[in-house]
Amino acid sequence: MNTDMPTTPVFIERSWEMEERSWWDLWNGSFRAEDGRDETSTELFGHVNGLVQEVRKGSRCRVLEVACGTGTLSRRLSFSSYHGLDLSAAAIDIACKKAHSLALAPGVREPTYEAADFHEWPLAAEPFDVVLCVDAVSCFRDQALVLRKMAQSVRHGGHLLITTVNPFVYNRIRRADGGRVQNGPVSHWLTRRELHALIEQAGLKLERSYTIMPRGNRGILRFINSWRLNRALGRSGSAAFRRLKERAGLGQYRVVVARKTN
Numbered sequence: 001m002n003t004d005m006p007t008t009p010v011f012i013e014r015s016w017e018m019e020e021r022s023w024w025d026l027w028n029g030s031f032r033a034e035d036g037r038d039e040t041s042t043e044l045f046g047h048v049n050g051l052v053q054e055v056r057k058g059s060r061c062r063v064l065e066v067a068c069g070t071g072t073l074s075r076r077l078s079f080s081s082y083h084g085l086d087l088s089a090a091a092i093d094i095a096c097k098k099a100h101s102l103a104l105a106p107g108v109r110e111p112t113y114e115a116a117d118f119h120e121w122p123l124a125a126e127p128f129d130v131v132l133c134v135d136a137v138s139c140f141r142d143q144a145l146v147l148r149k150m151a152q153s154v155r156h157g158g159h160l161l162i163t164t165v166n167p168f169v170y171n172r173i174r175r176a177d178g179g180r181v182q183n184g185p186v187s188h189w190l191t192r193r194e195l196h197a198l199i200e201q202a203g204l205k206l207e208r209s210y211t212i213m214p215r216g217n218r219g220i221l222r223f224i225n226s227w228r229l230n231r232a233l234g235r236s237g238s239a240a241f242r243r244l245k246e247r248a249g250l251g252q253y254r255v256v257v258a259r260k261t262n
């Protein structure tokens with residue numbers, strides 16, 4: 001997060017004034033109190049859900065979600081057991097309330113949620129089949145420690161799935177409020193190379209890394225994401241172009257799939 005204080009004009013991001021937990025309480029209460037609130041996160045959760053199905057070949061599994069927010073993803077996933085943790089007690093409160101109204105398949109345990117700082121979280125007694133972290137790795141103050149703890153939480157042969165904002169695209173999205181992005185307490189936007197290095201240093205094998213959901217309307221992205229170009233390409237041309245942009249690293253989110261092989 002940029003902490004250089006501007007001189008004039010003065011615009012104070014809420015995150016500069018607020019304690020970390022309070023910021024995340026506010027963020028979760030504003031943006032994640034309801035499921036399906038915005039198209040972007042709904043698409044992202046849908047992608048992660050599909051990816052879990054794919055790596056687990058459709059079988060239900062034991063899931064740990066680090067920085068689960070209000071548990072939105074957990075309400076879309078199929079699992080045998082699920083544990084979510086998040087720094088924000090307000091988010092966990094929402095998740096717990098919603099858990100009671102979930103219709104669960106026979107033999108599936110009700111998801112559990114816990115308010116905790118993952119840096120200090122004692123590892124679970126048993127490792128998980130899949131560990132997930134959606135749009136949160138940039139928020140941790142010690143990203144190397146967090147990646148090691150995530151890796152330790154994966155069982156042998158299991159997977160770690162991470163999605164994180166792609167700063168190249170994120171910084172080229174023009175916002176309705178004139179470009180003021182209220183990122184919250186972002187510690188560091190990891191580059192692709194940095195994220196890969198941390199995953200490998202944590203002892204996991206990187207299986208896939210790609211971007212999804214091309215977006216952005218500043219600079220070159222203004223042209224390549226324009227509706228005019230997409231209309232000119234037609235439906236199938238536009239779908240192929242979208243895949244090309246995702247492969248070229250022009251998606252809003254990076255998705256990383258890693259496996260514990262030793």
Ligand SMILES: C[S@@+](CC[C@H](N)C(=O)[O-])C[C@H]1O[C@@H](n2cnc3c(N)ncnc32)[C@H](O)[C@@H]1O
Nearest residue numbers: 024067068069086087088117118134135136139
């Ligand atoms: C951008 S939000 C994403 C939340 C959720 N994954 C989602 O996509 O809705 C980042 C989340 O990371 C959580 N977080 C930040 N630092 C954390 C920490 N040290 N331990 C656990 N959770 C943390 C915040 O409380 C917040 O809910």
